[in-house]
Amino acid sequence: MSLIENGWYREMNEQWAGYSVGLKIDKILFEEKSNYQDIIVFKSTTFGNVLVLDGCIQCTERDECCYQEMIAHLPLSCHASPKNVLVVGGGDGGVVREVLKHNSVEKVTLCEIDDKVVEVCKKYLPNMSKSLDDKRCHVHIGDGVQFMKEHKDCFDVIITDAPDPIGAAKGLYEIDYYKCLKAALKPNGIICSQGENMWLDLDIVEKLLSGCRSLFPSTGYAYASMPTYAGGHIGFIMASTNPDIRFNDPVRTYTDTEVNKMEFSFYNTDLHRASFVLPTFAKKVLFPETKNGALHDKDT
Amino acid sequence: MSLIENGWYREMNEQWAGYSVGLKIDKILFEEKSNYQDIIVFKSTTFGNVLVLDGCIQCTERDECCYQEMIAHLPLSCHASPKNVLVVGGGDGGVVREVLKHNSVEKVTLCEIDDKVVEVCKKYLPNMSKSLDDKRCHVHIGDGVQFMKEHKDCFDVIITDAPDPIGAAKGLYEIDYYKCLKAALKPNGIICSQGENMWLDLDIVEKLLSGCRSLFPSTGYAYASMPTYAGGHIGFIMASTNPDIRFNDPVRTYTDTEVNKMEFSFYNTDLHRASFVLPTFAKKVLFPETKNGALHDKDT
Numbered sequence: 001m002s003l004i005e006n007g008w009y010r011e012m013n014e015q016w017a018g019y020s021v022g023l024k025i026d027k028i029l030f031e032e033k034s035n036y037q038d039i040i041v042f043k044s045t046t047f048g049n050v051l052v053l054d055g056c057i058q059c060t061e062r063d064e065c066c067y068q069e070m071i072a073h074l075p076l077s078c079h080a081s082p083k084n085v086l087v088v089g090g091g092d093g094g095v096v097r098e099v100l101k102h103n104s105v106e107k108v109t110l111c112e113i114d115d116k117v118v119e120v121c122k123k124y125l126p127n128m129s130k131s132l133d134d135k136r137c138h139v140h141i142g143d144g145v146q147f148m149k150e151h152k153d154c155f156d157v158i159i160t161d162a163p164d165p166i167g168a169a170k171g172l173y174e175i176d177y178y179k180c181l182k183a184a185l186k187p188n189g190i191i192c193s194q195g196e197n198m199w200l201d202l203d204i205v206e207k208l209l210s211g212c213r214s215l216f217p218s219t220g221y222a223y224a225s226m227p228t229y230a231g232g233h234i235g236f237i238m239a240s241t242n243p244d245i246r247f248n249d250p251v252r253t254y255t256d257t258e259v260n261k262m263e264f265s266f267y268n269t270d271l272h273r274a275s276f277v278l279p280t281f282a283k284k285v286l287f288p289e290t291k292n293g294a295l296h297d298k299d300t
Numbered sequence: 301m302s303l304i305e306n307g308w309y310r311e312m313n314e315q316w317a318g319y320s321v322g323l324k325i326d327k328i329l330f331e332e333k334s335n336y337q338d339i340i341v342f343k344s345t346t347f348g349n350v351l352v353l354d355g356c357i358q359c360t361e362r363d364e365c366c367y368q369e370m371i372a373h374l375p376l377s378c379h380a381s382p383k384n385v386l387v388v389g390g391g392d393g394g395v396v397r398e399v400l401k402h403n404s405v406e407k408v409t410l411c412e413i414d415d416k417v418v419e420v421c422k423k424y425l426p427n428m429s430k431s432l433d434d435k436r437c438h439v440h441i442g443d444g445v446q447f448m449k450e451h452k453d454c455f456d457v458i459i460t461d462a463p464d465p466i467g468a469a470k471g472l473y474e475i476d477y478y479k480c481l482k483a484a485l486k487p488n489g490i491i492c493s494q495g496e497n498m499w500l501d502l503d504i505v506e507k508l509l510s511g512c513r514s515l516f517p518s519t520g521y522a523y524a525s526m527p528t529y530a531g532g533h534i535g536f537i538m539a540s541t542n543p544d545i546r547f548n549d550p551v552r553t554y555t556d557t558e559v560n561k562m563e564f565s566f567y568n569t570d571l572h573r574a575s576f577v578l579p580t581f582a583k584k585v586l587f588p589e590t591k592n593g594a595l596h597d598k599d600t
């Protein structure tokens with residue numbers, strides 16, 4: 001089944017069967033099967049350039065700020081002084097761009113398995129990939145799990161910017177992957193991973209969060225509004241080996257002036273706090289035994 | 301251009317050009333042009349029955365809880381004792397169902413212009429329309445503006461459950477409509493209206509909010525995640541003649557036990573508070589001069 005019909009890109013997927021986000025195509029800019037996945041970049045009529053991997057919309061120029069800012073600033077703002085950061089996946093460079101806005105960061109490593117993604121994004125998504133040439137950024141083309149096995153006790157923050165668990169990224173949603181993340185963290189380090197959609201994938205989120213709870217003393221779940229992702233928002237799974245962390249109460253906060261200076265289009269401190277508050281149906285499944293579960297696991 | 305192709309309903313609209321939510325159709329249940337609009341009801345494969353008016357998805361059985369609960373409980377929970385409530389539009393009955401969960405409510409009037417919508421929803425959306433037969437509910441088929449002109453100083457809460465401002469409902473997004481709402485409110489009454497999407501319709505939201513500010517001493521803007529509405533969330537515009545009201549701090553709050561008893565699938569008190577916290581890009585446009593505008597106008 002072609003996902004392109006009558007000039008529209010129609011994202012259809014068994015993970016969210018019967019539901020589809022469509023974007024009108026102005027022009028197909030790139031289409032190729034790499035060693036790992038199908039890559040499409042098209043210019044949409046109203047959302048800017050769009051990157052699609054294995055049939056799933058990864059980012060659009062119009063709304064990428066939500067995903068990149070939240071997945072970066074949620075964990076970084078919960079860490080007193082993040083110096084060494086790892087981004088697994090995220091070959092478009094948008095997360096690296098956000099990580100580098102934090103002055104404490106001395107080094108960020110982008111570990112992307114598919115060099116074709118990096119190459120294509122440098123050409124067609126320049127505002128996302130622009131920071132990949134920063135001297136603090138090291139791009140490593142290779143497998144994230146292997147890289148972490150070679151870098152234990154190393155990172156203050158690890159961000160997993162992965163596609164959905166239906167193709168090449170399936171392994172990034174399994175417990176062994178989270179064990180690997182834990183081993184690669186410095187003491188009191190923080191992880192943040194793409195955490196799917198509460199309306200469409202609550203079973204996946206529940207399984208991921210349960211897995212995290214079996215490994216980490218602190219876990220959390222946040223979400224934010226994202227029109228071009230299936231279901232209209234995207235979730236974020238957070239965990240830390242620090243038992244005293246409160247993910248909904250960041251240790252570093254930003255004034256409006258700082259928000260402007262750091263060029264946050266989406267993120268701000270009030271939104272950070274609010275993003276952990278869940279609708280009743282999700283709270284019941286994800287935090288069934290906590291009195292105030294939507295806010296924090298540790299409120300039990 | 302047909303919105304039904306290859307077994308999918310594709311919602312396409314100039315208000316959100318180039319973007320489309322699609323739902324797979326199991327079976328078309330009803331299709332007719334009433335005196336006011338095109339009405340379609342279809343059974344979707346994964347979102348239950350779906351009501352479409354003039355080409356716009358109004359509600360699906362799977363995610364209607366978000367819209368109906370938020371547009372009802374946001375204003376009702378900010379009122380100490382709402383007794384007389386008016387719902388303009390909302391012929392599906394879902395908002396009335398939620399309003400009647402509040403024991404203080406003695407009477408709710410549904411003022412729907414199109415009796416065909418009420419008739420169709422009674423047949424195909426029974427869980428939404430079930431409360432229309434409640435003895436506290438009065439269904440009035442007629443024009444909302446005319447009804448309010450005949451009922452001044454009458455309502456504690458008025459909820460405008462309107463389609464988007466592109467068809468029959470265009471007038472419900474103009475300043476004269478808000479003057480009419482204000483005149484129909486009792487002292488310290490509260491209004492809450494469908495408030496579009498921040499990503500797609502920020503200009504419309506800004507205009508509505510500016511209009512409200514010219515009429516009411518207190519205004520607010522909230523939003524919540526809604527997969528089947530264009531852009532993935534839906535906003536809510538609130539206003540009151542009570543200058544001391546704080547919309548993000550409801551006067552009536554609910555314990556988990558009460559949330560269960562009132563059968564809130566989506567709404568809860570923490571979520572009420574969080575729903576007023578806006579992403580930076582929207583905060584800058586909608587609350588440009590407030591220090592903490594995302595939370596409340598009155599924080600200036």
